[in-house]
Amino acid sequence: MPSLECHEQDVEADAALLAAAATWCDRYTPLVAIDGRDGLLLDITGCAHLFGGETALLEDIETRLRLQGLQARSCAADTAGAAWAMTHYGKARQVAPGDSEPVLSLPLGSLRIDEETVSGLARVGLRTVGCIAYMPRAPLAARFGEALLERLDQALGREEEALSPRLPVAPLMSEKRFNEPIVHEDDIRRTILLLARNAVPLLEQRGLGARVLALKLFRTDGEVLSLTVHAANAMRAPERIRALFDERLAALADEFDAGFGFDLLRLDIIETDPFDAAQGDMLSRTAAGEGAGALIDRLGARLGPERVRAFAYADTHIPERRSGLIPVIRHRGGDPAPQPADGAATRPIFLLNRPEPLEVIAEVPDGPPIRFRWRKVPYAVLRSEGPERIACEWWRDGRGALTRDYFRIEDENGYRFWLFRHGLYERETARPRWFMHGLFA
Amino acid sequence: MNILERSALEQLARNMPSLPGMATPFITPPPEDGARLGFGAADIDGHLGGGLMRGTLHEVRCAQTRGIGIATGLVLGLLARLERSDRRIVWVSDPAAEPEAGCLYPDGLVQLGFDPARLIVVTPKDMKDALWAGDQAAGCEGIAALVMHVRGNPGKLDLTATRRLMLRARESRVTVLILRQGGEGEPGAAATRWEVTPLPSLTHEAFREGIGRPTVMARLERNRSGRNGVWRLAFDPERKGFIHVPESSTAQEAPTADRLDLPAASGKRPDRPAEMGQVMAFERAS
Structure with missing residues (x-):
């Protein structure tokens, strides 16, 4: 057939298109599932009245x-x-509730069973x-x-x-539809404040404050934009919610494309925490605590929550695993830092990202190093303390992992370093290598 | 009233409980605990008029990257002396500084007497975001101090940017410190500018070959409200303050900051042969 246009099937593109349509269907109900390669299942229980009935919705x-x-x-x-x-x-477009007649007259293939069962049943004379x-x-x-019965x-x-x-x-949400799609950022900001104000009674009734909020903007042409903000402590103030989304919008600036406008904005409150009534009392709460918390939220909204972090600890001897930084919003606090045993400075202030190899004469x-060369600069050791032996974690690194002997070194100028010999001489390796790991005060 | 009486009144104001039924305490407590952040050592604090002025901008630099630990030790030792220890300290890090220096290590901070739980570490993706974060933190009344850890002398942190930080710090009473890793001194809006070089540590009486209390030489290069100066300091974690170190306690004189005076450096350059006549004793390897 000369006039037939053929295209190769692009499974991924089809799946992406279906996923986009599914995301867009979020405007009707949050319960959307993808069905096979070309279908969507929406649970519209309790939503249909918002659109004037099921038929109107469809x-x-x-x-x-x-x-x-x-x-x-549909x-x-x-x-x-x-x-x-x-x-x-x-x-039919709609099956009345409780009415199973229309389904009974359908062929067996409509039960989502495989071909084999259908033909097996057909052989026995069962077709509907x-x-x-x-x-x-x-x-x-x-x-x-x-499976057939199921x-x-x-x-x-x-x-x-x-x-x-x-x-x-999201457990709680508040949305606003527009007959005339909105485009301007000011309108969006005003709407965010309105949505936040509408959501506050929902939170108050349950005694909750919001910690993770998502704003979904539905464009008229089918695209959906989603912005998420996090808060370190549960909050309820609409202005604070709006301020966080302002930062998030400012961070997006260039990539934020309103297209022909948004006709639906929805604020989802994804995570909540019990909201302490005492916290809500503006007078007794110190301005300081509020200020630091709001600052953390603002920094996280603009830069991303993974860039605003605090220290957390793990139970291990290996120095680089001992502590790490995790986002402040996920930090649950309460980890006491280890107290120094005798006040001596045995740990450096800065730990290099990776131990750096050294050329050492020892x-x-x-014995401790006598001279070494680090980053192409030679150093002469004046004083040293050590070794402090830190054994490997054989359960993580394998049995072949080497022991580290750490030395605290002071060079002739007074710079103080933390370096280690990787492997015991002749017991673990014939040529142990040396590494620089940290800098002291 | 003199300083002692004023501080007694401030102490009283802080401790007086609020009367029941009133939302705010009877006497408004003073804005902060003293207008100055002192080192704890008489000479240097006397020269500075009590200490570093709070609610403004200061700069601390180390001439070489390897000295960042030394400079940070001075900065954190100072910040550990801030009395309101419930307030947090924001540390904004230049992304260019991390590959060379690595990351702050809380076990070491604890040994300095500084509680790492107070730190909020912000690691933006570039200098522009870092400056924005610094501006936000400098304007936030709820934090005690801000440290901007930058590498060298980034172009974006110019006079305008430092002025902006200073003005915000003044309004919100946040002490802002710019920590330059391997940086030159440059004109800026800082009230004081310091260069930190390490000194050989104090010799421990019991263990003479070991490393004693770390010592630094703090050179005040620029002081808007007075003269410059040089002091030798060591941090005492028990007292949580600095002490002055007399010159004879250290094993060797530290090199001066003027690089032309360093005689031995040229001899250690990689393309020169090592000094003649050095004898190394090696133990038999058997």
């Missing part, structure tokens, strides 16, 4: 998808199984769902497997089917 979806260039067929029913069956094999719906179950299970029960509502949503479902087998 029409809205189909119209908007058509405007984005996607042809869609059906709403009591159960996921029935809806799937009607969409793929049936004609109605044929097997009221048959004795044990012989069916024995001949065609339990799918049947799911379609007819005898068994629950859980839908696993793609995106985390007495064998256990």
